Amino acid sequence: MHNLAKLYFQGIGVPQDENTGLMWLAKAAAHxxxxxxxxxxxxxxxxxxEG
Known part of the structure; x- marks a missing residue:
């Protein structure tokens, strides 16, 4: 899951999508x-x- 998040953040082999990367990162953290x-x-x- 963590590696999949990195791929989405960087757009390697998949369309770059920070939201999907964040989702996979959160799932990895939750596990x-x-x-x-x-x-x-x-x-x-x-x-x-920032907020």
Missing amino acids: GHVIAEQQMAALMQRAKA
């Missing part, structure tokens, strides 16, 4: 993927700082 959890936490911090 306990440590790196995905860290990336989601960083995105949440960034969103708080």
